[in-house]
Amino acid sequence: MQIQILKINGTAKELYPLVGPLVMNPEVLKYNNRYPFKTGKNFEWYIAVNEANDETVGFIPLEYKSHETSINNYYVQQEGHNEILNRLIEAVWQNMTKDMPQLTALVQTRHAALFKEQGFTTTKEWKLYLKMQKTK
Template sequence: MDKILEFEGLDAALYPCVGPLVMDPAVLKQNYNFPFRTTQAYRWFVAVNGEEVVGFIPVERRKSGWIMNNYYIKGRDETVLEALLQRIMAVAAEEKCTLTAISFLEDRDVFCRLGFEEVNVWKRYVKMVKNG
């Protein structure tokens, strides 16, 4: 992974970057067929390797804190997920925001390693929180 890009939720540059992925049936299948959403309240963190997007996490910014729900990591590469989470955590810390994640069950170890605490566990997802 070469770099992590950041886009506001309605930034015109976001769409050519992630558009082909958010409509890709294989990507949607990994996301349990839930569509990806964006509004002006979102900031997208996008991992790029060369010209290829290898992962992204849209973060919804609310008054109560930031929420990560629905994300994509090519090949479920833990190093990409960890790099994205570390960037998000750094930005959230600068802005003094609480982070809430609805992670895939299979990714819970990565979130735990980075200091997220489990709040609730469902069949496919884990709700996790990281303060300050």
Template sequence: MKVISLHGTDDRLYELVARLVMSPDILRQNNNYPFKTTPQHTWYLCIENETVIGFMPVKSTSGGLYLDNYYICEDNRKILDSLISYIISTTDKPITVLSHKRHTDAFQHHGFIKCTIFAQYNKMQYIRKKGDVAK
């Protein structure tokens, strides 16, 4: 299993995730919200045996990074942990995530704290502690 990052408009990104982002089953897992990308997005993809098994599109904003509408195959914790760790290691910016309730524990394990609780999601933030550095 490896994690790669691709720019939000990279042709290779479309080749790798098109069948996933249009899959009715995967959209259902995402509460029927569509996946979005812009030039401000970086997509982090977890790949195993040449197959994408998870992805997180992350938007860069003036306030930091924003993550929502992601996919983790079969809600596999190992995939989720790999993606979260990789993203944290690549930035020193604050990260805000709109996490599915079922993934809250995983984000908390990596240092995210709950800010707002919604019916199906938790808005969470990761702010690097003073002295911590991205790898």
């Protein structure tokens, strides 16, 4: 599967056709532990698109805050899951600059190993999530 990663502002009109069908899908919300996705002017979305059919296969919304840059919701389809999620995390990291606050992520426990491979360490644990920060 050839994947293209798009970076789109959180209020851009082209964002909604790409992620709308997913963020309103009950199965995608279940993947996200029934927590709704949100966006705004302080968000940038990294969207994985299958080049063969222009279908969105995953996304990571990144929120810029004064004290941290935060991944707090994400979705990736089942087929090619780990590869797509890795590509999205790499794209986020490649776009970080030295003047940006620390990159943190609220990670589903089932993805902890994958984020650890990407250089994140755990700073707090809950039942369904871990708070992790990028350390390398």
